[in-house]
Amino acid sequence: MKKYDVFVIGSGMSGMTVANKCASKGLKVGITDELPYGGTCALRGCDPKKVIIGATEVRDFSQRLKGNGIDTVPKVNWEDIMAFKQSFVDAMPPKIEKGYKNKDIDTYHSSAKFLSGNTLQVGDEVIEADKIVIASGAKPRILDFEGSEHALSSTDFLNLKELPKSLLFIGGGYIAFEFAHIAARAGAEVTIVHRGEKPLENFEQDIVKHLVEATKNLGVNLILETEVTGIEKTEKGYKVKGNKNGKATTFTTETVFNSAGRPPAIFDLDLEKANISYSKKGIEVNKYLQSTSNPNVYAAGDSANTQGLPLTPVAVLEGHVLASNLIKGNKKEVSYPPMPTVVFTLPTMASVGLTEKQAKADGIKYKVNYKSAEEWFNAKRLNVPEYAFKTIVDQEQQILLGAHLIGPNSEEVINIFAMAIKTKMKLQEIRTMIFTYPTMASDIPHML
Template sequence: MKKYDVFVIGSGMAGMTVANKCASKGLKVGITDELPYGGTCALRGCDPKKVIIGATEVRDSAMRLKGKGIDTVPVVNWRDIMAFKQTFVDEMPPKIEKGNRHNDIDTYHSSAKFLSKNTLQLGTDTIEADKIVIATGAKPKVLDFEGGELALTSTDFLNLKKLPESVLFIGGGYIAFEFAHIAARSGANVTIVHRGERPLENFDPDIVSHLVAATEDLGVNLVLETEVTKIEKIEKGYLISGTTNGNLNQFEVEAVFNSAGRPPAIFDLELERANVAYSNKGISVNKYLQSTSNPKVYAAGDAAETGGLALTPVAVMEGHVVSSNILMGNSKEVDYPPMPTVVFTLPTMASVGMTETKAKNSGLEFRVNYDKVDDWFNARRLNVEEYAYKTIIDKNNGTVLGAHLIGPHCEETVNLFAMAIKTKMTVNDLRTMIFSYPTLSSDIPYML
């Protein structure tokens, strides 16, 4: 049996943060991952996705400016962009493992299962640790209808050697929309099937309506209030069956992708043996990110049921909280600042702080500014049709409670709103700032 001060399950950003911080303070640390080291974001999510989007941004910009200075619209070369993407992915696992060796972190490549409150089975190795950190992230939801196993995953999409001529995404969340935009701009016929009345349910509905319009203008077939019930393999691809208001609705496509959600990847860990309480949303933790039922276990990132969003920067922050509490005793409570979240479609949609619904339920006195501003200079110079904002302002102290945006580069603008909310800058503070001009952020004072 091998013994450690700290053993980490999962090599994503939360797990890496804990392992390296604890090792840097002299603790004996081990880490394992059954997949290549780096986690979802670096290998199967945010980073490779953003590299691929880069090519579609060029095409989108050229399409909008055709006849306004651009004559030729480029075509996305799928093979080349995937090869470029792979250069980022391939360099990560060896880089991370080299860092582990440098920091004297023992590295394993196996799934882990609990044997008791502080012991794990890793293949043929038995591990005992004073503290065990669960940072296993999330994985695609199991589709429990007939043929559900035939659907490909987001990982498969990011590794397609050739883009199918027609694709269907099951689910109406950010993964479905981001990949639909990539596929449509790269030449595929795209369908999104969502069971709810509206997609992207966690975002402001008024802003989402602009993204829906832009998505349909792109040629994506958006099918709502439809529950997929069956996937069948047919000669030229797949037949997807669903019910729309009780009526059968069928789609024939070359490839179908499961983008119906990502539950925490914790259900194969034999948590009952360790008396680790959990729900469908993750490991149950207290304000120190320690298991509510087993003090030897901590959890961070998508594997933990916390007040944080399932975002990479949040996982990093939680990793630092866990590290501090392992090293110093439970002295650091998790405290979430405003968490901006982005849907990397084109146009981009971004959100931070309170939604209008949450503001209404808070009891605060507030006002709402909401407008479509495709006639503003920044929209006209880029020839964009969907540029809109909704800001929520506290009437009593003039601070920003929330900001919801759609339009060019709002993934950057939203960070300034996040800073304003965190520092409690007032509307007057923002209006009297001098922003560089003409930039997208120079529109902020007019959104207040």
């Protein structure tokens, strides 16, 4: 039996942060991941996705300026962009493992299961640790209808050797929308089937409707209020069966993708054997990110049921807090600054702070500024019809509570709003700032 001060399950951003920080303070650390080291973001999510989007951005920009200085709209070369993406992905696991070895962290490549409150079965090894950290991330939701095994995952999409002629996404969240935009701009016929009345439910719906419009204008077939009930393999692809308000409906497509959410990847860990409380949202933890039922266990990132959004920078923040508590004892409480989040469609949609619904629920005296800015100079020079904002303002304190944008570079502009919310900057101070002009950020004072 091997013994450690700290043993980490999962090598994504929170697990990596914990392992490296604890090892640098002299603790004996081990880490395991049944998948290549690096986690979802670096290998199967944000990073590879953003590399692929790069090619579609060029096509989108060219299309918007066709006839206004651009004659030819380039095509996306799927094979080339996937090879470029893979150059980033392939470099990551060996680089991360080398970093662990340099810090004397023992590395394992097997799944882990709890045997007791502080012991694990990791492959053929039995491991005992003073503290065990669960940072195993999230994985695609299991679909429970006939033929669900035919649905591919988001990982499969990011590894497609060739782009199918037609794709259908089950679920109307950010993964479906981002991948739908990529595939449509690369020349595929795309359908999104969502069981809810509104897609992207957690975002400000006044802004989502602009993205829905942009998505439909791209040629994506968006089907709402339709539950997928089965997938049947055919000679040419698949027949997807659905139920819309009690009526049966079918769709034919070459490939089907499961983008119906990503629950925590914790349900195969035999948590009961270690007396670890959990829910469908993750491991139940206290303000120190320690298990509420087993003091030897901590959790962070998508594995933990916290107030943090399922975002890479949040996982890193939680990793730092957790590591500090392992090193110094429980002295650091997890606290979240405003968490900007982005849907990387084209145009991008970004949010930070409160939605109007949340401000109303909190009983705050607020004011809303909501407008389509398609007639503004920035929209016209870029020929973008979908440019809109919604800001939520605290009327008494005259500070910003929330900002919700759709339009070019909104993924960058949202960071300025996040800073203004965090620092409780007065509206008048923001209005009187000098921004470089003409940039997207120079529109900020006019959005308040």
